[in-house]
Amino acid sequence: MRGDLTWLDASIKSIRDVTPSVREFRIMPAGGPPGWTPGSHIQVNVVIDGRTDTRFYSLVGDYDPVCYRIAVKREQPSRGGSRYMWSLSPDARIKVTTPLNLFELEFGRPDYLLVAGGIGITPIYSMALTLARQNAPFRMLYAARSREEAAFLPELSAELENRLTFFAENEAERIDLATEIGRLRPGAQVYVCGPMGLLDALRHVWAATGHRPLDLRYETFANSGRYAPEPFWVRIAGRNVEVTVPENKSMLDSLTEAGIEVMFDCRRGECGLCSVDIVEIKGEIDHRDVFFSDHQKKMNNKMCACVSRVVGGGVTADVGYQSS
Amino acid sequence: MAAKKPFPLNAWYAAAWDVEIKRELFPRTVAGKHIVMYRKSDGSVAALEDACWHRLLPLSKGRLDGDEVVCGYHGIAYNSHGRCTFMPSQETINPGAAVRAFPVIERHRFVWVWTGDPALADPAKVPDLHWNKDPAWVGDGKTIHIKCDYRLVLDNLMDLTHETFVHASSIGSRAVAEAPFDVTHSDRTTTVSRWMHNIEPPPLWAAQLGKPGNVDRWQIIRFEVPCTIAIDVGVAPAGTGAPEGDRSQGVNGYVLNTITPETETTCHYHWSFVRNYRTSDQALTTELREGVHSVFHEDELILEAQQKAIEENPSHVFYNLNIDAGAMWVRRLIDKMVAVEEGQTTLRAAE
Numbered sequence: 001m002r003g004d005l006t007w008l009d010a011s012i013k014s015i016r017d018v019t020p021s022v023r024e025f026r027i028m029p030a031g032g033p034p035g036w037t038p039g040s041h042i043q044v045n046v047v048i049d050g051r052t053d054t055r056f057y058s059l060v061g062d063y064d065p066v067c068y069r070i071a072v073k074r075e076q077p078s079r080g081g082s083r084y085m086w087s088l089s090p091d092a093r094i095k096v097t098t099p100l101n102l103f104e105l106e107f108g109r110p111d112y113l114l115v116a117g118g119i120g121i122t123p124i125y126s127m128a129l130t131l132a133r134q135n136a137p138f139r140m141l142y143a144a145r146s147r148e149e150a151a152f153l154p155e156l157s158a159e160l161e162n163r164l165t166f167f168a169e170n171e172a173e174r175i176d177l178a179t180e181i182g183r184l185r186p187g188a189q190v191y192v193c194g195p196m197g198l199l200d201a202l203r204h205v206w207a208a209t210g211h212r213p214l215d216l217r218y219e220t221f222a223n224s225g226r227y228a229p230e231p232f233w234v235r236i237a238g239r240n241v242e243v244t245v246p247e248n249k250s251m252l253d254s255l256t257e258a259g260i261e262v263m264f265d266c267r268r269g270e271c272g273l274c275s276v277d278i279v280e281i282k283g284e285i286d287h288r289d290v291f292f293s294d295h296q297k298k299m300n301n302k303m304c305a306c307v308s309r310v311v312g313g314g315v316t317a318d319v320g321y322q323s324s
Numbered sequence: 325m326a327a328k329k330p331f332p333l334n335a336w337y338a339a340a341w342d343v344e345i346k347r348e349l350f351p352r353t354v355a356g357k358h359i360v361m362y363r364k365s366d367g368s369v370a371a372l373e374d375a376c377w378h379r380l381l382p383l384s385k386g387r388l389d390g391d392e393v394v395c396g397y398h399g400i401a402y403n404s405h406g407r408c409t410f411m412p413s414q415e416t417i418n419p420g421a422a423v424r425a426f427p428v429i430e431r432h433r434f435v436w437v438w439t440g441d442p443a444l445a446d447p448a449k450v451p452d453l454h455w456n457k458d459p460a461w462v463g464d465g466k467t468i469h470i471k472c473d474y475r476l477v478l479d480n481l482m483d484l485t486h487e488t489f490v491h492a493s494s495i496g497s498r499a500v501a502e503a504p505f506d507v508t509h510s511d512r513t514t515t516v517s518r519w520m521h522n523i524e525p526p527p528l529w530a531a532q533l534g535k536p537g538n539v540d541r542w543q544i545i546r547f548e549v550p551c552t553i554a555i556d557v558g559v560a561p562a563g564t565g566a567p568e569g570d571r572s573q574g575v576n577g578y579v580l581n582t583i584t585p586e587t588e589t590t591c592h593y594h595w596s597f598v599r600n601y602r603t604s605d606q607a608l609t610t611e612l613r614e615g616v617h618s619v620f621h622e623d624e625l626i627l628e629a630q631q632k633a634i635e636e637n638p639s640h641v642f643y644n645l646n647i648d649a650g651a652m653w654v655r656r657l658i659d660k661m662v663a664v665e666e667g668q669t670t671l672r673a674a675e
Contacts, residue, residue, distance in 0.1 A: 037441065065667060102420030106405055107427070130443055214407045218419055270418045293415035307649050 006044075011020030011289045012065050013089060022119060022151040023086060024060070026067040029096055033068050038126040039103035039191075039219070042068060045095040048248060055081040056268065058122035059099060060152070060191070062129055065079050068096065071151055073119040078168070079229060080248040103191075103219035105113025105130060108299030111185035112138035115175070115202065117194020121151055123219060124193055128160060136309075137185070141175050143167040143198070177205045189215045195224045196288065218290075224310060227287040236260055237279045239321075245309070252305040254318070262319055269287045269307035276305050276317045327643065330473060331355050331585045332661040334440035335550045336450045338582040338594050341467065342433050345369050349393065351384035353586045358424060360384040364391045370404035371437045371654045373424035377408060378540045383423070432456040434582065434594065451552035455598050462603045464613045465580065465596025470624050472631035474551055475655060476590035477583045480623055481553045482516055482650035484543050490622050494615070499523040499541070507649045514657065516545040516650035522562040528615065529559045532575045532601075538562040539574070545650060549657050555579040575601045579616070589631060595620065 008029040016024045036059055043054045057070035072085040088094070105127050112131060116124040121142060131138045144150035147168050156164055167173040172198060181190070192202050192235045199218055230249045234255065236243075245254040252274050255262050264274035269289030278285070278301050287297040289304035296302065303315070339361060342348060350361045351374050358374040360383050374382045376395040386396035392409060394401045400421075401410040404516040408421035427438040427445035432453035438445035455461045470477065480486060488501040506520040525533060533539065537539050539559040547553050560566035560574025577599040584592045597616045626637045634640070644652060 035441075037443070104422065104424075105443075106407075106425070107445070135445065213417075214403065214409060220419075266418075270420065272414060290419055291414070291416055296415055 005043075005097050005100055007095050007097055010068075010094050012090050012092045012094065015088070015090050018071060018151045019149050021149060022071050023074070024069060024071045024151075025085070025088070026041050026064075026069055027094070027096060028067045032065060032308040033063075034098050034138055036099035037101050038105045038130045040101040040309065041103075041123070041219075042070070042099050043097040044070070046084040048084060053081065053253075055085075058103075060122050060125050062126065068099075071119065071122050073151075078248065079250075093126060102219065103193075105191065106189060106217075107134070107136075109187060109189050110137065111188035112136060113180060113184055113188060113190045114138060114140040115190060115192040115194065115198070116140070116142045118144050118149075119151065120192070120194030120198075121156075122193070125152055125156065127191055128156060128164075132160060132163070138163065139180075140164045141180060143169065143173075143175055143194070146170040159167045170227075175288075177202055178209070181209055181211070185214075189217060191194040192216070192218045193220070196220065196226065220288075220290060225288040226254065227284075227286045227309075227311045229309055230311055232283070232310035232312075234310075235280075235314065235316040236302070237277075237318040238317050250306055251303075251309065255305060260319055261321070262308055267306045269304050272304065274305040275302045276319050277302055278315050279318055280316040281310070282314055283310050285309075285315070286311055326544065328401070329662050330475060330588050330658075332440070332550050332658065332665055333554055334438070334444050334560065334665050335661070336429065336436040336445075337551070337584045338434035338440055339371070339392075339437045339584065340435045342430050342435055343437075345435050349384045349386070349388055350459075351382065352592070354437055355585050357426070358382065359437060359441050360393065361428075361435065361437075362388055362393070364404055369428045369430060369435050371426040371428045371435075371619055372402060372404075372406050373426075375423065375486075377402075377421050377423050378399055379502050379506060394642055405544045429479055432580075433596075435637050439596070451548040451582065453552060453554060453580045453582065455554070456580055456596055458598075460603075461578065461598040461600050462609060463577070463596055463598030464609055465594065466613065466617055468593045468595070468617075468620060468624055469586075469590070470593050470627055471590050472627040473589055473634075474583045474585040475595075475658070476627050477581075477591060477593055477623075478551060478553065479651040481555065481579075482514070482545055482547060482628060482654055483647045484518070484545065484555075485647050486487070486623075486626075491619050494528045495526050497526040498521065505647075505660075507653065509657075512549045512657070514547045514650055514653035516543075518543045518545075519567050523558050530573075532577075532599075533561070540564075540566045542566065545651070547654050547657075549661055551584065552582040555581070575599065589635070593620075639661065650658055 010027050010029040013026040013028045018024045041056045041058045043056055046053050046055050060069040060071050072082050074086050075082045103123055114124050114128055129142050167175050231246050234243045243254050243258040245251045252264055263272050265271045272291035285300055285303050286309045288307040291304055339352050339354050345361050345363050349364050352359055359371050360374040361371045363369055374384050376383055378400050381397045383393050386394050392401045392403050399412055402423055403409050406423045406425035408417050411417050427442050429436045429447055429450055431450050433456045436450050461509055485501045487496040499520040503518050503520045505516055508515045522538045525539045540562050541559045544556040558574050558576035564573040566574050579597055581595045586592055597612050
């Protein structure tokens with residue numbers, strides 16, 4: 001349960017570059033890492049422009065009684081989290097949380113398909129190891145920009161052998177989602193982690209082939225959209241206020257710092273509490289949440305301030321404040 | 325030094341009798357986990373964490389709708405895997421919304437739930453109580469809720485010397501407290517065997533045997549981790565070969581016990597008594613069940629008083645006697661299971 005989340009002092013045990021743009025950290029929390037199950041993540045305290053923020057990182061590989069393992073992709077442009085993580089040296093002291101699992105693997109299904117896109121490999125990695133150890137029927141599809149950019153590919157290939165298929169974008173290899181889903185036995189589940197485009201495509205094929213939405217399991221930390229983040233403005237309806245949201249800060253944080261109160265909870269585009277009404281748009285809203293349905297996103301009259309952004313201008317928003 | 329955890333989580337625990345789980349919500353706490361169980365339309369049993377993901381109201385306060393549980397507060401619904409299927413006033417469902425689903429198996433007339441890491445739930449590890457559903461054996465049992473650490477019940481069953489003193493009017497006899505016994509152990513079991521040769525049978529057994537004269541009496545107590553004890557008991561006319569393996573002149577029963585910890589200081593003691601003689605005598609089944617029930621009530625009083633005394637003397641460490649060998653092996657096997665899982669990926673993030 002989420003209330004049990006506690007912050008732990010930790011030190012970095014070792015750092016290793018698993019690809020040119022993915023760095024693996026072994027982190028030793030004080031008192032040793034609590035147990036965790038595949039799909040779990042931790043939060044890490046990061047410092048961005050002198051202020052602290054938190055980032056979610058999935059735990060990688062098998063449980064290790066000594067340390068957590070996470071992998072961080074250097075994002076360019078970065079909202080600041082990965083830049084901070086990449087600045088850390090071995091022996092650095094940081095703060096991390098106890099693990100939480102919101103992407104829990106369900107056991108006993110007749111078939112499984114694991115799909116990882118890019119750095120989305122992180123939660124899928126431990127799921128694959130667990131299913132392999134149980135001799136569960138599963139296959140794994142892993143797509144990345146190139147073979148060199150695919151984190152943990154050698155380890156996974158050795159462990160999974162022909163249950164793993166890898167797709168290198170630079171060699172024009174693409175996952176044929178419809179065929180892959182068509183091969184699944186009835187009652188199968190799909191677990192996917194990767195960019196929003198991959199998730200959206202999979203969701204559409206899954207629905208179009210008559211599968212139950214609940215059997216498509218995913219986790220996004222809402223850190224990817226259709227566009228790269230860029231600065232945009234937000235005007236508050238009925239008030240003479242304009243706030244600029246820089247590329248490395250969320251709309252929610254920018255509004256809050258400007259004294260515009262918005263309710264929020266999850267900060268990862270799931271709960272919908274930070275939804276604001278959009279009165280006018282210049283440019284396009286890059287919806288990065290999973291709270292609104294496709295149809296609601298197309299209407300473009302609301303957005304989740306915690307993760308969603310605007311490209312090519314800004315929006316006039318109504319945050320529901322009444323002065324009287 | 326922190327107290328050792330009294331029970332492992334990576335284990336199958338008998339949560340209820342199979343007949344207790346119907347097409348309705350049945351809450352029960354097992355090894356500290358609040359669980360709600362129900363039977364699905366296909367007859368299989370589902371076991372979910374008994375707390376709504378949203379605001380923690382016990383789901384058992386809600387209702388069953390088909391094979392889904394609907395929370396009695398805001399109508400949030402969950403399927404039998406614990407995945408949320410409905411959230412009010414929104415078009416999507418939060419992808420992380422779920423309650424925990426526990427692996428379940430029905431076997432030996434019980435519903436068993438696995439309270440630990442589901443990846444380790446191996447059906448082969450359900451303790452052996454097959455006599456409960458074996459056509460060669462008949463009988464019945466009950467469940468007693470006892471306000472004591474479940475290990476006190478295990479202690480009680482691993483050493484039947486107490487029969488002489490607690491159950492003097494039914495199965496007790498001086499011979500039990502005088503006869504020697506053997507203790508053996510394996511990785512998952514401990515067995516205490518006691519043979520009493522050429523003794524006067526206690527009243528209950530004299531009536532079962534229905535033959536005059538002295539008997540050879542046996543009690544073979546087999547513990548299987550973490551809390552199941554099957555006791556092979558019986559008498560045969562003295563000298564007819566029972567100790568050597570020929571029980572054909574005697575009567576044989578099994579006292580089948582599985583003691584599910586509820587909390588650290590309370591337990592659900594499931595037991596039955598089955599026999600392989602007069603197997604079509606339904607009146608005898610009822611008589612024996614009620615008879616054993618009153619015998620076990622005598623234990624209940626002792627065990628609850630013992631638990632109270634333990635709580636009043638928190639720093640007291642038990643003295644152990646030779647007769648406690650079986651019970652001490654039991655505790656060592658349980659402690660080992662707990663130690664193993666503390667070093668594994670078995671404890672969930674939330675704990």
